[in-house]
Amino acid sequence: MNSTEVIDQENINSNLQIEENSTYPLLSNITYKERVNNQTKRSFNYVIIEEGVYPEDVLTGQKNQDSVIYKKKRQYKIPHNYIVETTWGRAANKRTVCCKINYIDGIPQFCIEYGFNFQHVIFSTKSPSDATLNYERVCIFCNH
DSSP states (O other): OOEEEEEEOSOGGGTEEEEEEEOTTTSOEEEEEEEETTEEEEEEEEEEEEOOBOOSSOOOSEEETTEEEOOSSOOOOOOBTEEEEEEEOOGGGOEEEEEEEEEETTEEEEEEEESGGGOEEEEESSOHHHHHHHHHHHHHHHOO
16 A cells, blocks of 8 residues: 655656655655656655654744744644654665654744764754755764
8 A cells, every 4th residue: 555646747848757756654764756757866765763742832934033024935834752763875875863752831842863873963043944054054064
């Protein structure tokens, strides 16, 4: 009972197709592939370790003294204690990270654990993207 979803992107000229294979929640493994002209350009494997729970009374947006300024970007609620392991690359370039999200006093803490037994940790309170950029900066210098 494997479900495959292929999504054609808006830019038809690029022939980009996104494929996601999953039987979640039966199995926690998810495979994501980006193909151009039927050749896989990027692929990721995800394993949902913990779904987490959606916290109550958490505001999305940035606080500015007494008011809340909401960004115009699309925002999604992210569950507390959400844990996913992500793997990409091949052979010597293969990488696996463990991403976690926890709320402390209503503020999400985005965490990326990496390295042997995930002994290295990157945190951000800004966004998952900020944590990812910090991880990439570290990886450039220490080749993790």
